[in-house]
Amino acid sequence: MKKNTIVIYPLLALVLFSTTGCVKLNCPLPQDLNKTVKKETLASSSSSADIKRNSWSMGDLCANRISFYDRGQKWNLLLVRNTKQPQGPFWYLPHDNENSALDAAVYATKKYGGGFLAVEANGNRYAAGKDPNRHFNPSSTYTKTVFKIIDTFRKKGLPYLTLHSNKEGHKKYGGEGTVSMRVSSSKTRSYPAGKIEVGKKEGLKDEDSLVYLAGKSIDQQKISALNNMGVNVKYELVNHSSNDKSMSNYIALHKSNYGYVNIEAEDGDSGTQKKMIDKVMKLIYQGRL
Ligand SMILES: [Zn+2]
Numbered sequence: 001m002k003k004n005t006i007v008i009y010p011l012l013a014l015v016l017f018s019t020t021g022c023v024k025l026n027c028p029l030p031q032d033l034n035k036t037v038k039k040e041t042l043a044s045s046s047s048s049a050d051i052k053r054n055s056w057s058m059g060d061l062c063a064n065r066i067s068f069y070d071r072g073q074k075w076n077l078l079l080v081r082n083t084k085q086p087q088g089p090f091w092y093l094p095h096d097n098e099n100s101a102l103d104a105a106v107y108a109t110k111k112y113g114g115g116f117l118a119v120e121a122n123g124n125r126y127a128a129g130k131d132p133n134r135h136f137n138p139s140s141t142y143t144k145t146v147f148k149i150i151d152t153f154r155k156k157g158l159p160y161l162t163l164h165s166n167k168e169g170h171k172k173y174g175g176e177g178t179v180s181m182r183v184s185s186s187k188t189r190s191y192p193a194g195k196i197e198v199g200k201k202e203g204l205k206d207e208d209s210l211v212y213l214a215g216k217s218i219d220q221q222k223i224s225a226l227n228n229m230g231v232n233v234k235y236e237l238v239n240h241s242s243n244d245k246s247m248s249n250y251i252a253l254h255k256s257n258y259g260y261v262n263i264e265a266e267d268g269d270s271g272t273q274k275k276m277i278d279k280v281m282k283l284i285y286q287g288r289l
Pocket of ligand 1: 094095098163164165177
């Protein structure tokens with residue numbers, strides 16, 4: 001080993017330790033949330049696989065595990081907040097198997113403030129046999145509670161935001177978690193920013209990199225704003241008879257003046273998803289999304 005490597009390695013370790021800090025667990029919740037949800041205890045950062053995987057980069061973000069019941073089913077969720085900058089975008093992550101989306105949410109929360117809420121289901125897409133993103137209807141406790149939490153932290157004027165990871169490739173006839181720019185229908189239309197690449201981690205051009213919008217009618221201005229930034233768009237036309245009880249459909253039908261932006265990237269490619277977050281946040285703060 002050269003003499004200078006002996007000096008550099010301890011220095012590097014010192015720099016890393018002094019900048020990373022340590023994630024805070026079990027932080028106090030705002031008063032009115034205490035009646036809505038129960039605080040569960042996170043014994044350590046290893047009590048959640050998502051926190052354990054990200055603890056090196058979470059700095060002093062705050063993490064809570066919270067729970068509530070809806071018709072006998074217990075829902076567990078991870079709530080992560082930037083308490084230094086509590087006002088900011090707030091993201092919903094319904095699928096616990098989409099790890100790279102959660103890693104991107106940590107990045108967004110550190111950079112832009114706000115926070116995120118993620119369903120916990122032992123690393124699975126389904127929680128107790130149910131898809132958490134096919135469970136939104138106006139009368140359910142699940143819907144009311146999830147929106148109560150989101151609206152406690154979401155900065156006024158910002159749209160509802162979600163993050164998903166997309167499995168590589170596409171399946172023409174269904175296939176969960178396989179949304180792709182290459183599949184288009186009259187109900188869910190594809191608006192590519194340019195040439196679509198098919199393969200592993202093709203960045204913004206990948207068939208799996210897309211911003212998913214939804215509404216009762218096409219919003220060409222939002223589509224063009226994203227396309228001009230090099231971002232692919234899928235736009236779902238929603239009406240009451242085709243309602244699939246996803247969050248996108250719920251917002252299009254019941255909260256349409258707030259807007260909905262869902263950033264999807266290929267599973268494992270949180271790098272591209274972070275780039276998309278930066279582009280989307282730029283457009284949001286310009287009032288164009
Ligand atoms: Zn998903």
